[in-house]
Amino acid sequence: MSNGQQSYDAVIVGAGISGALIAKQLATQGKKVLIIESGASIPNNIESYMERFYLSSAKVPESPYTPVFVANQETGTLVDPKTVNAPRPNTLSLNAQNWQDPAQAYLIQQGPLPFSSTYERIAGGTMRHWLGTSLRFCPNDFRMKTEYGRLVDWPIGYDDLEPWYGRAESEIGVSADVGDQEYCGITFPKGYQYPMPPIPESLVDDAVAAAASQVQVDGITLNVANTPAGRNSVTGYQSRPACAGNTNCIPICPIRAKYDPSVTLADALQTGNVTILYRTVATHVVIGADNQVSAIDYVQYEQDNGPQTGSGSVSAKIFVLAAHAIETPKLLLMSTNGGRFPNGVANSSGQVGKNLMDHPLYLAWALSKPGSPVYGYRGPLATSGIEDARDGAFRTERAAFRIEIGNEGWNFSVGDPETTTVDFIDGRNESGLNPGYSMLYGQQLIDTLNGYFTRQFRLGFLMEQSPDDTNTVTLSTTYKDHLNLPRPEITYNLSEYTKKGFIAARQTASEIFAAMGATEYTAEPAPDDPSAFTVVINGQEVRLKFFGAGHVVGTYRMGSDPATSVVNAEQRSWDHPNLFLVGSGVFPTVATGNPTLTIAALTLMAADAMLTKDLAGEATPV
Amino acid sequence: MATPVDTFVALSSFLTGIGAPVLAPAIDPNEPPLKDVFYEYANRRAGTTLTQLLDVFTQNQGQPPSVIANAIFQNANPLVGFLARSIMLQWYMGNWYEPADLQAYSGRTKHGPVPSVVISDTAYVNGWSWSVAQAHPMGYSNYSFGYWASPPPPLSAFLGTTGKPQ
Numbered sequence: 118m119s120n121g122q123q124s125y126d127a128v129i130v131g132a133g134i135s136g137a138l139i140a141k142q143l144a145t146q147g148k149k150v151l152i153i154e155s156g157a158s159i160p161n162n163i164e165s166y167m168e169r170f171y172l173s174s175a176k177v178p179e180s181p182y183t184p185v186f187v188a189n190q191e192t193g194t195l196v197d198p199k200t201v202n203a204p205r206p207n208t209l210s211l212n213a214q215n216w217q218d219p220a221q222a223y224l225i226q227q228g229p230l231p232f233s234s235t236y237e238r239i240a241g242g243t244m245r246h247w248l249g250t251s252l253r254f255c256p257n258d259f260r261m262k263t264e265y266g267r268l269v270d271w272p273i274g275y276d277d278l279e280p281w282y283g284r285a286e287s288e289i290g291v292s293a294d295v296g297d298q299e300y301c302g303i304t305f306p307k308g309y310q311y312p313m314p315p316i317p318e319s320l321v322d323d324a325v326a327a328a329a330s331q332v333q334v335d336g337i338t339l340n341v342a343n344t345p346a347g348r349n350s351v352t353g354y355q356s357r358p359a360c361a362g363n364t365n366c367i368p369i370c371p372i373r374a375k376y377d378p379s380v381t382l383a384d385a386l387q388t389g390n391v392t393i394l395y396r397t398v399a400t401h402v403v404i405g406a407d408n409q410v411s412a413i414d415y416v417q418y419e420q421d422n423g424p425q426t427g428s429g430s431v432s433a434k435i436f437v438l439a440a441h442a443i444e445t446p447k448l449l450l451m452s453t454n455g456g457r458f459p460n461g462v463a464n465s466s467g468q469v470g471k472n473l474m475d476h477p478l479y480l481a482w483a484l485s486k487p488g489s490p491v492y493g494y495r496g497p498l499a500t501s502g503i504e505d506a507r508d509g510a511f512r513t514e515r516a517a518f519r520i521e522i523g524n525e526g527w528n529f530s531v532g533d534p535e536t537t538t539v540d541f542i543d544g545r546n547e548s549g550l551n552p553g554y555s556m557l558y559g560q561q562l563i564d565t566l567n568g569y570f571t572r573q574f575r576l577g578f579l580m581e582q583s584p585d586d587t588n589t590v591t592l593s594t595t596y597k598d599h600l601n602l603p604r605p606e607i608t609y610n611l612s613e614y615t616k617k618g619f620i621a622a623r624q625t626a627s628e629i630f631a632a633m634g635a636t637e638y639t640a641e642p643a644p645d646d647p648s649a650f651t652v653v654i655n656g657q658e659v660r661l662k663f664f665g666a667g668h669v670v671g672t673y674r675m676g677s678d679p680a681t682s683v684v685n686a687e688q689r690s691w692d693h694p695n696l697f698l699v700g701s702g703v704f705p706t707v708a709t710g711n712p713t714l715t716i717a718a719l720t721l722m723a724a725d726a727m728l729t730k731d732l733a734g735e736a737t738p739v
Numbered sequence: 740m741a742t743p744v745d746t747f748v749a750l751s752s753f754l755t756g757i758g759a760p761v762l763a764p765a766i767d768p769n770e771p772p773l774k775d776v777f778y779e780y781a782n783r784r785a786g787t788t789l790t791q792l793l794d795v796f797t798q799n800q801g802q803p804p805s806v807i808a809n810a811i812f813q814n815a816n817p818l819v820g821f822l823a824r825s826i827m828l829q830w831y832m833g834n835w836y837e838p839a840d841l842q843a844y845s846g847r848t849k850h851g852p853v854p855s856v857v858i859s860d861t862a863y864v865n866g867w868s869w870s871v872a873q874a875h876p877m878g879y880s881n882y883s884f885g886y887w888a889s890p891p892p893p894l895s896a897f898l899g900t901t902g903k904p905q
Contacts, residue, residue: 172863175855248769362882362886363879363880365878373852490890492891496887537827543824543844559753559804570871570872571873
């Protein structure tokens with residue numbers, strides 16, 4: 118059965134950043150494209166998203182989006198993923214009670230540590246709730262093995278990707294200044310300018326900057342640099358308004374000053390060459406006798422928790438899987454083709470589903486010096502970072518990191534302003550700010566809260582995680598979703614290389630705080646917190662917590678050897694030449710930069726290969 | 740004669756430290772006004788205790804603040820004091836916390852967030868904790884590009900000209 122006998126040049130699975138970019142690139146060249154999207158369409162306006170966000174007790178990154186995953190806002194009970202057609206992980210499913218409970222958590226987590234990042238299954242993808250950080254990777258990120266004898270090299274270098282970074286910055290609409298971004302060997306073509314001027318730094322940035330230069334990490338002096346942002350600094354670029362500092366990039370910008378893939382998707386649809394099937398879940402990649410992909414099978418539903426309402430199979434010249442780094446390997450592994458490919462398609466290397474990575478995040482928080490407020494809870498969530506320690510000779514021994522300076526007070530770190538407000542009204546000390554368990558009211562309550570809120574800030578260390586083939590996505594043989602499809606099973610841990618990076622991060626945070634005259638409040642993780650590990654520092658055992666950064670990476674890596682990689686530099690399957698796998702799953706290493714800009718650049722590179730090779734000279738541009 | 744909502748507003752101002760005309764302005768931009776929303780919510784969830792709390796407050800009007808506070812927070816019925824905390828949190832966060840939950844979580848023994856529900860989108864975006872931080876609710880701002888590069892107005896500008904409790 119085919120989809121109305123329509124003939125497509127390309128079928129794309131997933132309407133996130135990668136799927137949208139490829140659809141736009143192909144469709145503007147006159148190619149006919151079908152996108153299969155597992156989740157709901159983009160609503161005409163974001164009112165329903167905003168309302169869901171406002172009314173969520175826990176305003177986690179996934180809170181505005183569908184399918185709804187909180188069954189009871191008061192108790193926090195979650196919807197059982199087996200009742201949902203396209204379930205996805207969420208932050209609330211990661212706590213001690215839920216993370217290994219299949220009735221509460223979509224991912225079947227085998228540990229020993231929880232994989233702590235989440236993703237969306239909805240048109241627009243996980244980038245609906247990205248921060249907007251649009252950093253380029255450093256040249257040495259692409260040649261770790263060559264430069265440091267550690268991890269693996271990419272099959273491409275910075276210079277190969279540089280022109281595509283520029284195009285990605287244009288598509289996203291990045292606000293930055295070249296002069297701020299030339300560190301760790303990053304270069305730009307002569308005369309290059311970002312699409313928009315930089316977003317102004319916050320008062321928190323200024324306070325950290327004044328002290329950071331007194332701190333060195335492995336001989337590297339730290340400097341605060343403006344962060345390139347996929348948020349408008351001027352009104353009008355791609356018809357978006359300038360950022361008004363709603364301090365809510367994650368989970369949702371209420372004025373749409375921040376780029377998200379709905380922009381690119383709209384451009385793609387406007388060509389008239391793109392069709393999207395929403396609430397349509399790809400179930401099988403079918404391989405023909407010639408070893409090419411001949412079709413993709415799918416099933417459909419109408420209600421998030423309703424019955425299956427349809428099924429079909431669609432064929433095209435080329436096929437693109439852009440379903441992110443957990444659902445893409447899941448689909449590949451499911452596609453056994455009646456036993457012809459017992460280990461799934463595109464998997465002759467055995468690398469599909471392996472090397473799952475994140476930027477495990479070390480969070481440190483403090484109060485600025487008394488009398489020197491920094492006024493958090495204002496501006497975009499982050500406007501600056503410290504990038505100098507993203508590369509260095511220390512990478513022979515330990516993971517690198519970048520430091521993100523947060524503008525949201527202690528919201529990320531302790532859940533403020535709520536936690537501290539409840540502490541001082543109810544006589545608790547969850548924030549660490551009320552060790553006397555005071556119960557206040559009236560003017561004393563106001564003065565106390567104001568004194569603390571205006572001095573709160575935090576640093577987030579995005580840690581380079583080593584690619585380990587023991588960190589895997591496989592198929593659960595026990596647990597299924599409502600469409601009877603297997604759920605992803607995750608095995609995940611942090612290597613010694615990565616943990617050593619945490620030790621350096623902890624020390625660096627404390628040194629920055631000390632240089633600022635700030636008082637550190639970073640808390641030990643709760644005894645039952647699963648997202649924590651023990652290290653030995655100066656002979657003492659110390660337990661450190663890590664957070665997910667939302668950066669789901671690895672699982673179908675690119676390389677120059679078919680024996681050790683899943684796709685080549687074009688992101689084309691070594692095994693099936695008309696199959697492309699795109700998105701952060703192709704990253705051989707995660708480096709330290711937030712992945713989105715590199716995803717976009719690589720995807721544009723892959724689209725170019727499709728247009729110049731697979732689909733060359735067949736249609737006229739629109 | 741004061742209506743129960745009038746007494747609720749006066750009590751709320753005493754507890755929160757925010758002037759009654761600011762908490763519940765004569766011309767309230769919110770429809771329905773939050774004083775009514777919060778009163779009705781508290782009345783629905785804890786009606787008997789609310790009557791008792793309002794009575795205690797009325798009976799102690801004119802007393803020094805410490806005497807009023809003592810009458811509320813050291814009341815023979817501890818839920819009177821914990822309902823007062825629930826009301827403070829309505830105004831500060833826009834959430835409803837059950838007095839019994841606040842009682843259970845108060846002090847050193849029980850950790851983790853106290854269960855709560857957001858009363859309404861309007862209640863969230865009007866939460867006074869954001870103003871006390873000299874900021875705005877996350878996800879709701881009337882400021883414009885670049886405001887974050889300069890210090891905010893003084894706290895008094897966020898709490899109104901009558902920022903002292905009445």
